[in-house]
Amino acid sequence: MGKPLKVGIVGCGAIIAQYLANFRRLDQIQLVAVADLDPARAQAVADDYDGVRAVSVDELLSAEDVDLVLNLTIPAAHAEVALKAIAAGKSVYGEKPLAATTEEARRVLDAAREAGVVVGCAPDTVLGTGIQTARKAIDDGLIGAPIAASATMVTPGHERWHPNPDFYYQPGGGPLLDMGPYYVTALVTLLGPVVSVIGAASHTRNERTIGSGPRQGGKVPVNIDSHVTGVLVHASGALSTLFMSFDAVKSKSPNIEIHGERGSLVVPDPNHFDGDVQLFSLGAEDWETLPVSAGYVDSGRGFGIADLAATPQGMEPRAGGALAYHALEVMESVLESAHKGTAVAIESTVERPGSVELTVLAEQADALQSK
Structure with a gap:
């Protein structure tokens, strides 16, 4: 509430560069730690980003100064890493898809609900x-x-x-x-x-x-x-x-x-x-x-985490787990339908996420401070 959200990143592959560039612009986010199965990749990020330490995955998940784990692992590992982070009491924001299957994704959402933490997911x-x-x-x-x-x-x-x-x-x-x-x-x-x-x-x-x-x-x-x-x-x-x-x-x-x-x-x-x-x-x-009339101006990957940080407690983030789950079920069901040759009903539903008023970076920071 008015303080930066402290973030640890698991997975230092190609996509991390886009997140790092935007984290440097977002006062709502403070990157504190990074981890990767290849320690050299994590160390390279830490060497290039002031105040960030390279640690093991287990050390990052147990770190007291990590509020949210940004999960940039491969899709097959999304659920495993998310569940470990949730078990450690951390909120999670993942790259898409939320998990490799809806079954795994449901376990992530259920675990987060029971732990009282928040799940967000790309794309933002x-x-x-x-x-x-x-x-x-x-x-x-x-x-x-x-x-x-x-x-x-x-x-x-x-x-x-x-x-x-x-x-x-x-x-x-x-x-x-x-x-x-x-x-x-x-x-x-x-x-x-x-x-x-x-x-x-x-x-x-x-x-x-x-x-x-x-x-x-x-x-x-x-x-x-x-x-x-x-x-x-x-x-x-x-x-x-x-x-x-x-x-x-x-x-x-x-x-x-x-x-x-x-x-x-x-x-x-x-x-x-x-x-x-x-x-x-x-x-x-x-x-x-049409003239630009809504949305975060000059935004990029990571703005969904800043938006999550500004979301009042108890409300679903715009780039939230419920939306990611629904999108995953839709996609999984398209593939199921293709193999079965019949229509497939979608069991989940989600409220259409709230719209974003036209917002520049400074105004976004002010909005977070006022929460």
């Missing part, structure tokens, strides 16, 4: 000006009642640039579970919870070739569906279509489109925090770019 991109400006346009009635949406993510595969892409092609990875959290979380933020899904999926190659780094030319086995499509039925009646691929080359389609009775929106890439929102109104002659 939905808190930026791109998705939030689109949400405000919908809430203000600029497109009328939403009818449908489409979400498209096409890439020939992360092995082309990632030096250690193995986990992308194992259970817990794949285009849907890797990139789908950005799109599904955005769709739920924009259109509300999902009640059922229909899916289809394909698997085109049994191995991938690493394209960069010291393992360049090495082979990675593929044990997931590498191309997935799905239809999400929202509780509002709107229908969203997903197209997630590690097989195709490129798409010229917008990342997300939302269509309503009186207009259509082009929503920017949900893997980014900003971007233009375009509106085509019924009877208009061309698209118009």
Whole structure:
């Protein structure tokens, strides 16, 4: 309450650099410790970040000065690390997905509830000006009642640039579970919870070739569906279509489109925090770019933790565990539907997260101080 949230990070892989850059800008967060299975990686972070110590995972989880554990491990380890942190009395904020399966994710949420700690989860991109400006346009009635949406993510595969892409092609990875959290979380933020899904999926190659780094030319086995499509039925009646691929080359389609009775929106890439929102109104002659009107300005990875720190006690964070669980169940159910060939009902639901007023960094700090 008015004091920085003291954070320890488990996992010092590629994604940590983005968090560290933003932690340096966020007065609400004080990074105190880092840990990794490779001690040298943790030490490298500590050497470059004043006031941070490199420790073992067990030491970090038991540290009295760690309030929240930021879990940046691979998806298969998300639940294990989160449960250990919760058992140590720590709140947890994880990279997406919340866990490799909904069963594991439910254990995390149940344990957190029993321990009285908070669970947050990426993506926090939905808190930026791109998705939030689109949400405000919908809430203000600029497109009328939403009818449908489409979400498209096409890439020939992360092995082309990632030096250690193995986990992308194992259970817990794949285009849907890797990139789908950005799109599904955005769709739920924009259109509300999902009640059922229909899916289809394909698997085109049994191995991938690493394209960069010291393992360049090495082979990675593929044990997931590498191309997935799905239809999400929202509780509002709107229908969203997903197209997630590690097989195709490129798409010229917008990342997300939302269509309503009186207009259509082009929503920017949900893997980014900003971007233009375009509106085509019924009877208009061309698209118009809407002014930035909502969301955290100039935000990045880690803002979800700062938002969590400013959330009143007892309230679910905007980038919270309940939303992450719902998104994970939606994605898991799309894959289940693809394998069964039938529609799958979604058992969980979640309240549409609260909107974010247009907020610059200084105002965000002031909001935390006033809590």
